[in-house]
Amino acid sequence: MSSPGQVNQGLLAALRVLREALKEEKLVLFLGEKISALPQPATLGDWWTSVQDESDVNPEKLKKLEEDYLQRLEDRPSLPHVALRTLGRFPLILTTNMDCLVERLVWAPQGIVGEALRIDQLNLLASAWPNLHHDVIVKCFGDSSLHARATVATKQRMEELCRSDGEEARFFEQLFNERSVLFLGCDPDQPLYSSALQRFAENSKTRHFVVVPARQRGVEERGSLSVLHVELDLPSLAQLLNPSAKPLLPPTDMTVPKTTKANTDVKQGGDNTPGCDVIQLLCLGTGKGTTAVLTGEPSSSMVVLHNSRPVLLVDVGLGVTQSLLHSVAPEKFPDAMFVTHNHSDHAGELPLVLGGTAQRRLLAGKPRVKLLCGPKVLEPLKIHRLSEMAYQMKPDDIADWLICDPEGDPIYLDDVKNFKLQAVESQHDIPCYGFLLYYKDELILGFSGDSGFNPELYDKIFSAPTVVVDGRTPSSQWHASFDEISAYSKSREKKPRAVYVTGYGTAAEYTTDDSAITRFERGLHYTLWSGENKCPELTSEGTN
Known part of the structure; x- marks a missing residue:
């Protein structure tokens, strides 16, 4: 064999x-x-x-x-x-x-x-x-x-x-x-x-x-x-x-990061045993700003998987499409996307992904993809980010745009209403939003989006058992530092089960070994929820 x-x-x-x-x-x-x-x-x-x-x-x-x-x-x-x-x-x-x-x-x-x-x-x-x-x-x-x-x-x-x-x-x-x-x-x-x-x-x-x-x-x-x-x-x-594309290189272990900690909730694979109800995060990238252009590391992004089926793509910045294709076939792209804000490292490939997804869904007779975003992000995405598509496709023809108002009701991602998302406003130089994700009314994930340290925002997202938060060094008004995230996490009486840091750039730029926080790593799957915790270990297979 x-x-x-x-x-x-x-x-x-x-x-x-x-x-x-x-x-x-x-x-x-x-x-x-x-x-x-x-x-x-x-x-x-x-x-x-x-x-x-x-x-x-x-x-x-x-x-x-x-x-x-x-x-x-x-x-x-x-x-x-x-x-x-x-x-x-x-x-x-x-x-x-x-x-x-x-x-x-x-x-x-x-x-x-x-x-x-x-x-x-x-x-x-x-x-x-x-x-x-x-x-x-x-x-x-x-x-x-x-x-x-x-x-x-x-x-x-x-x-x-x-x-x-x-x-x-x-x-x-x-x-x-x-x-x-x-x-x-x-x-x-x-x-x-x-x-x-x-x-x-x-x-x-x-x-x-x-x-x-x-x-x-x-x-x-x-x-x-x-x-x-x-x-x-x-x-x-x-x-x-295409002959003009980059050379076809042999597969190496460099394409999939290795697990560095003995954490049973973190796996290199995404398949799960039939009959088990498992929700996971797949990290697609941790890049910031120009990281994807200068180093090839995809911009920070993740996809939520339910029993290995993608249900939500979070951000589609530079390099994310290729990273997603390594794990998910195009015809199985999720039915919903959430875009935090209109910077290129978070929305740069939105026209590409939306255009291709809309075409495939139209020919397959499927409904339009759901595009979720905060109220102040809607216009920048529709008018500015998608302006290059204006003469081919109108924004309302290629997606169902759902406004996630932090002061409004949660938005359901699926028809059976298992997953719902409540937006939270981040602290960034342009309008930006994170979210709280619920499964069957149980809070399973808090996500900050790009944000400086903000106690009010952190109080919300750290109420979830798993937190994914933007962090880097040094800190700024628009991006929290590793030390700020760690100090806040340690100060909480009720601590999350896991706090993962993303948006830091490349692995070399993750410069802390603080045990209170964990580096989010491209290619790894993180278990958010499993039915009664009775599911066995996950395998090392992919999610294609």
Whole structure:
């Protein structure tokens, strides 16, 4: 059995090969129904259910399916197709999709004028191969155009391809022997794809790749075919593979901080035993100000997990998105976010996260994400922070904005009303808020946000059993010092179970060994609550 390190190294090697092929523009792309106009999640058979009449394909149904997709987008970008542009140039694309979205959303924005062919028109491609004079997309089933009209006959021809020894099959063999093919949006175990992969990819002279979203990363080798199990959605994968991105480095222990104290409530993993009711904090970063830009340490942020499911993301400053993606798949991003204030190290990546989350939720038919903030933070976020999105998405279209008034009622995070949040006002140079978090009406967490030492604020948040507080050295009017936090904690008659300090910057800038407070560490999980404290030790697995 392969070790996790071997699995990661194998996946890393495959991704490097892909990136090099993308750089040289020699990769052939095969697109499946997961990246199409079909409502998701889709299967290959859904194409025929959606567009076929009693005897043949109805081109009007096909056009309407495509127009419905574009109408749902309105003025928003289509993330899958933006991701395809990010990946690079593909002079040859093969697809089982019958829409024309590649032409409209990938080619047109780049000024590419290409040609669409059906599977039975491959002789036109074969005669010029490999010297293509323009980009070509082969519609295996056809589309709604007059030139490459989809018909039941083309469907049968594609299905017979893997058993055929005809002209099309011979060209496919030549293609797969000469060029690497990247399959996206395809289920390799679906009968049609499985047959095609076995016939043309698994025993070819060139290596080919199928990308499959999965909870567990790894590589499955099937002869010349590598099935890549990744924890990323297409936009994230595209950013990773883009030839201009930073080099792909091997995994090291430096990416996950080690536990330094014998604390049973602090773990490197987030999975818990089925049947246990556990609430945890996952630290995403502890950076301050320009820390993320100068050192790479993500800005201070955390996510609340309920039985390993993310329920609340707290702050989305610089570097936080990448840190979050290490532990949480994009489609599982929490339904609610809380933004403390409008500094870049706390809200700098809000447009990116909100835009991507809104797009995914729209296409999946999910409600908008809940964006929680204090009353004095609402306008700076909506008008100033999100101004770069003004011509694509309106703030009220991408999130449900919930004002957390310290003088008002708590805000519920979930429909069943298990979690509620009460804002508290912090002491900072611009309006800023922390909060008290309750689970089933029991206070479980107090959080200060960025704040100078303020006894009134501390009295509130230190009433919780677990406290996360902003601290650094030296102290200022806008940021408490380690000594101030420690002295206050020791002075309390009823002390919290744990006091964690965040926002201090890098590990080297945490300059105290005072036992009254504990350093919040990126990559670690902190247990806030467990049902009757009967849950066993947590494992060292992730939360993907």
